[in-house]
Amino acid sequence: MNDDNYVEWLVKRKDPAYAIPLKILMIVLCVISAFLAMQTIFGIVFLLAAAAGTYFxxxxxxxxxxxxFAEGGLTVDRILGKARRKRVFDCDKEDVQVVAPADSFVLKDYERQGAKxxxxxxxxxxxxxxxxxxxKGADNFKVLIEPNEKMVGAMRRTFPRKLVM
Structure with a gap:
């Protein structure tokens, strides 16, 4: 296999706006349930439920x-909590129509087709x-990614006419 056309890249998603308030709420809920656990038996149940919820x-x-990006195909895996991995997208180079910056004028015609x-x-x-x-079949997709320069170069070598800069 040609190492020039094998590229891995990891991108961390920015936390959504509700992440910090939700985390604070879960911590406060754990503290309150800890005080309840010292007073009643139902407090222990609430503490266990709050702790499990906070963990998740x-x-x-x-x-x-x-x-x-390997052998012309792109695979995207979602990694949750730096532990659990799930494949969320997979495509072959034959199914790719065009790759362009997300704000490019080239994408206007494709967006009119109702791509998901x-x-x-x-x-x-x-x-x-x-x-x-x-x-893929009758379905059209617009997949937003953040490749590094090495991956863009590998895409350019693999399908030069489909990559628009």
Whole structure:
């Protein structure tokens, strides 16, 4: 396999606006249930439920996307809490229609076709986001990613006419 066309890249998603208040709320709920656990037997049940809820909130707020570009195909995995991995997107180079910066004029015609948007970017304003227009059967998708320069170069070598700069 050619190492020039095998690129991995990890992007951490920006926490949503509700993440910090939700985390504070869960911590306060744990503290209150700890005081209740000292006084009643039902407090122990509330403490266990609050602790489990807090664990899952903290685990699911930390999201990273790993892009793997190999042999012309792109695979995106979602990593929750730096522990659980799930494949959320997979495509072959034959199904890719065009790859361009997300604000490019080239995408206007594809967006009129009613493509479903899948956002695998960090959500930061300063990020260089690319849109990958992808068709599988009758479904059209607009996939938002943040590739690094090495991945953009590998895409350029693999499908030079489909990559718009």
């Amino acid at each position: 909130v903290f685990l699911n707020m930390s999201v990273e996307y790993e892009y793997l 948007v899948k956002d695998f970017s960090s959500g930061r304003k300063e990020a260089k986001v690319y849109a990958l227009m992808y068709q």
